[in-house]
Amino acid sequence: DSGVTQTPKHLITATGQRVTLRCSPRSGDLSVYWYQQSLDQGLQFLIQYYNGEERAKGNILERFSAQQFPDLHSELNLSSLELGDSALYFCASEGGKGYTFGSGTRLTVV
Amino acid sequence: AQSVTQPDIHITVSEGASLELRCNYSYGATPYLFWYVQSPGQGLQLLLKYFSGDTLVQGIKGFEAEFKRSQSSFNLRKPSVHWSDAAEYFCAVGGGGYNKLIFGAGTRLAVHP
Numbered sequence: 001d002s003g004v005t006q007t008p009k010h011l012i013t014a015t016g017q018r019v020t021l022r023c024s025p026r027s028g029d030l031s032v033y034w035y036q037q038s039l040d041q042g043l044q045f046l047i048q049y050y051n052g053e054e055r056a057k058g059n060i061l062e063r064f065s066a067q068q069f070p071d072l073h074s075e076l077n078l079s080s081l082e083l084g085d086s087a088l089y090f091c092a093s094e095g096g097k098g099y100t101f102g103s104g105t106r107l108t109v110v
Numbered sequence: 111a112q113s114v115t116q117p118d119i120h121i122t123v124s125e126g127a128s129l130e131l132r133c134n135y136s137y138g139a140t141p142y143l144f145w146y147v148q149s150p151g152q153g154l155q156l157l158l159k160y161f162s163g164d165t166l167v168q169g170i171k172g173f174e175a176e177f178k179r180s181q182s183s184f185n186l187r188k189p190s191v192h193w194s195d196a197a198e199y200f201c202a203v204g205g206g207g208y209n210k211l212i213f214g215a216g217t218r219l220a221v222h223p
Contacts (some may be wrong), residue, residue, distance in 0.1 A: 002153070031208045043200065043213040050208055058210065090154065094208055099144070103153035 006102035018079040021105045025093030032074040038087040081109045116214035124222045131186040131217050133201035143184040144202040196221045
């Protein structure tokens with residue numbers, strides 16, 4: 001157990017739908033990163049939050065949004081889903097001991 | 111631009127043979143360097159990291175990596191590969207201090223018995 005918890009582990013949904021992925025960072029870590037891993041794009045950085053504030057934005061689609069709550073957990077919202085959004089979504093948290101990744105959420109859009 | 115290049119997409123080695131996976135990076139500041147391993151359908155496991163100090167870094171599972179600033183490289187090595195090492199390996203660079211990690215495209219390792 002890395003200490004970073006992602007739920008759900010698997011998600012199957014239809015095109016056009018909206019889903020929410022959740023990430024609980026390791027205790028004491030203030031920063032959360034979201035990554036998307038797909039076969040054709042590799043590991044792509046989506047967005048970073050630090051202590052509730054957006055800190056950096058990467059290749060995140062406008063259909064996607066995220067937030068970090070006061071208890072430091074983060075949610076990634078994906079809407080108007082397309083087949084191409086099928087991927088493994090990782091979150092990582094960072095504190096004084098470096099980056100720690102969760103086990104990911106596998107999203108399948110059908 | 112910040113980037114990581116892993117020149118080898120696929121590598122096949124025989125069990126017991128030595129292994130070297132290449133990684134080159136481009137980063138404007140002092141880099142923090144990482145190697146992760148991912149088994150099929152699994153998450154990312156940290157093998158080792160370099161922040162500063164000794165340029166030869168020891169990691170888990172018998173892996174080591176050497177930071178060469180002059181070559182902008184951080185190659186991963188293992189003297190004797192086991193069948194269980196078959197997986198995908200990712201090199202990553204970051205700046206620490208709450209800066210994002212940038213990943214290479216990965217190298218898929220196959221191990222022949």
